[in-house]
Amino acid sequence: MTTDAGAGAVRALWIAxxxxxxxxxxLGAGSTVxxxxxxxxxxxxxxxxxxxYAAYLGPGVILGRQCTVQDFALLYEPTLLEERVHVGPGAVFTNDRFPxxxxxxxxxxxxxxxxxxxxxxRTGASIGANTVCVAPLTIGRWAxxxxxxxVTADVPEYALMDGTPARRVHWVGQSGARLDRVGPDLFRCPVTGALYGEHNGALRPLGIAPR
Structure with a gap:
């Protein structure tokens, strides 16, 4: 095993x-296993x-900076998590179309x-407990x-997904909170006040709303 300090890392690596x-x-500096x-x-x-605890990262799996993979999650190769991704306990990422x-x-x-x-x-997305992600697919930023x-198909950025198979039921902001509709195709985060615009089934941040 080798270590990768990374830019700005200050804490030591800890492995149980x-x-x-x-x-x-x-493994990067400041990480815990x-x-x-x-x-x-x-x-x-x-x-x-x-x-x-008891999480599994398969051969060649990649986690970017500040990711969390909680207890009993199973990430089979070739899973890729970008930065600041949260994977809840018991989540499973598959890797075989025809098992x-x-x-x-x-x-x-x-x-x-x-x-x-x-x-x-992608960066900032959160995967709930006991979710199954059926490869191949991509989950968008901050979803x-x-x-x-x-989850059986690609997920848009900022989408709130639920169900079997998962469907988009709402939009969320970078805070993770459900967005409030404040106008035609216009949404506001109740936590940060940030505005988001919807166009052709996609959501994009517009900036911070005045208070």
Missing amino acids: PSADVDPRAV ADRAQVREFARVGPGCTVG RAVSPIGRLKTTADWDLVGVTV VVADGSV
């Missing part, structure tokens, strides 16, 4: 004694991340038989996926 971290993984977590070969964990134990001729499958596909989560959802 019972964690299983492959020596070929790279809890008991019984497993970080596989060539995984990269950015500075200031938290990997929870089978054996090949068509009855031979037990190995990793060499898989056509791996991944889940990409929120509600607990227990099953």
Whole structure:
């Protein structure tokens, strides 16, 4: 295992004694890896991340700066989390379109038989507890996926997703709060006062509203 200090990192890396971290993984300064977590070969964990109890990061999985992967979450390769992503406890990121134990001729499958596909989560997005993200898909910046959802398609930026399969039920701001509609295609965050505009099914920040 090697360490990556990263720009501006100040805290030391901490790994619980019972964690299983492959020596070929790279972990950033200020990150913590809890008991019984497993970080596989060539995984990269950015500075200031938290990997929870019994969480799993598959080979080559990448976490950007200040990501949180909570207890029992399973992130199979080739998952990519950008910066400041939150993954709730028990979430599962899949990587196989056609899961089978054996090949068509009855031979037990190995990793060499898989056509791996991944889940990409953009900056600031939050994935709720016990959510299943069915690869391949991309979850947009600052989106929120509600607990227990099953995500089967790409998620727009700032979308609040819920259900099985998950559908957009509202918009959220960077704070994570549901936005208030204040005009045609215009929304305001109740926490920060930031304004957002909707156009053609997409949401974009417009700035801070005067108070």
